[in-house]
Amino acid sequence: NAGVTQTPKFQVLKTGQSMTLQCAQDMNHNSMYWYRQDPGMGLRLIYYSASEGTTDKGEVPNGYNVSRLNKREFSLRLESAAPSQTSVYFCASSEHKVSGDLRYGYTFGSGTRLTVV
């Protein structure tokens, strides 16, 4: 099925460890995004990539890095995990472009549940 695939679905890290969250979409979308969601809160934008080859900071970029590897893939890296980064991470994509069709909005993945101990 077409959509956004995130791996892994669950992960437990020790403080100071590093890891990369993977995201891939097969809808030929231009834009991709990483969000985190903490209990009882809305989603907060970490980084986004408006098109292949570009990345920009969102609301809460500190402690994270991203790579737009190609049009399909957008990875999120935690270089030195901290307990404050315990959260659910969502990747999303959209076909947003200057003159594009805006009817379909974002497609979100099912999330990665990360615990840092």
Add this chain to the structure above:
Amino acid sequence: LAKTTQPISMDSYEGQEVNITCSHNNIATNDYITWYQQFPSQGPRFIIQGYKTKVTNEVASLFIPADRKSSTLSLPRVSLSDTAVYYCLVMIYNQGGKLIFGQGTELSVKP
């Protein structure tokens, strides 16, 4: 950035029409209003998006007055499965279409 304000929670009964109103006083000319639905342990799901007047799809209707400072999501004849959090968002068109989420409205549909 345009900030949205919506009720934190709402209750309804099966079969009723539900209207959730959102204010976005600082919306920019090129920005769009968009609504998402989120169930527990799932990613948000796109419901509807509009720029002005009225937009309708198979799931909902979106009403936007001429000044675009507010919008109303209308869900016809809700069922128990519509219990979810609903987010009103302004899509920032000239910044990669990025979305900034607020708290959302927790809708509870009762039998």
